[in-house]
Amino acid sequence: MKDIIINTSWCKGCGICVALCPRNVLKLNEETVEVADNESCIGCRQCEYHCPDFAIRIGEEDV
Numbered sequence: 076m077k078d079i080i081i082n083t084s085w086c087k088g089c090g091i092c093v094a095l096c097p098r099n100v101l102k103l104n105e106e107t108v109e110v111a112d113n114e115s116c117i118g119c120r121q122c123e124y125h126c127p128d129f130a131i132r133i134g135e136e137d138v
Contacts, residue, residue: 077116078134085130092122
């Protein structure tokens with residue numbers, strides 16, 4: 076499982092990460108992005124790499 080950290084104070088809710096996620100892990104709420112299905116995350120980091128506000132970070136969960 077991946078650890079998805081969203082800094083909601085930096086996120087402006089542009090939706091780029093939601094559009095680029097191949098597994099529909101993220102969704103837009105009224106103002107920002109939130110994790111909809113953490114279990115489906117494959118760790119591709121497309122959301123992290125393309126976020127213009129650096130509001131998303133993906134990390135590995137300690138085993």
